[in-house]
Amino acid sequence: MKKIFMTLAATAVALGINAQAYVGGGLGVANISVDNGYSKDDATSFKFVPEVGYSFNEEWAAGVAFGWEGATKGGMKTLSVNPYARYTFVKGNLVSVFVDGSVGYAHTYNSGADVDNISVGLKPGVAVNLGDHLSFVTHVGFIGYQHEKDNNTKMKQDGWGVDVDGRNIIFGLYYSF
Secondary structure: OHHHHHHHHHHHHHHHHHOEEEEEEEEEEEEEEEEOOOOEEEEEEEEEEEEEEEEOOOOEEEEEEEEEEEEOOOOOEEEEEEEEEEEEEEEOOOEEEEEEEEEEEEEEEOOOOEEEEEEEEEEEEEEEEOOOOEEEEEEEOEEEEEEEEEOOOOOEEEEEEEEOOHHHEEEEEEEEO
């Protein structure tokens, strides 16, 4: 029993030596144009996504991103939480390429909307090391499954696929401790 405990303790210490906590997040901005055949309207959406995480080694990390999204017109707001496991498959001195495996939940609301969205999938990204502790990070798109439910009308929508557009690109900075 003592050998098992000592082995587990040594493993925990070894993992802890290489581990790094990080904080950061991203900002996103998109312009949306709607043309319904009768009128045209433009709105700008904003996304703020703070994030905390923990790097276990050079390849694996885990974290959680919290999000807030709003628009200049329509009053639509979205709150989200997105825990993830990150695998870095290209690690260079300056640039790293990774993919986040994530399970996310988002709730969209305004005076008339009440929509829940659940997603499971992959979010590819790139990190550029700006210094010993600072990185510029971008996530590009989403590959996976999404389920959406309108709580007012009880309408449900399920979808699989790849979603890469201007609203799925987020830029951010990370600070590693």
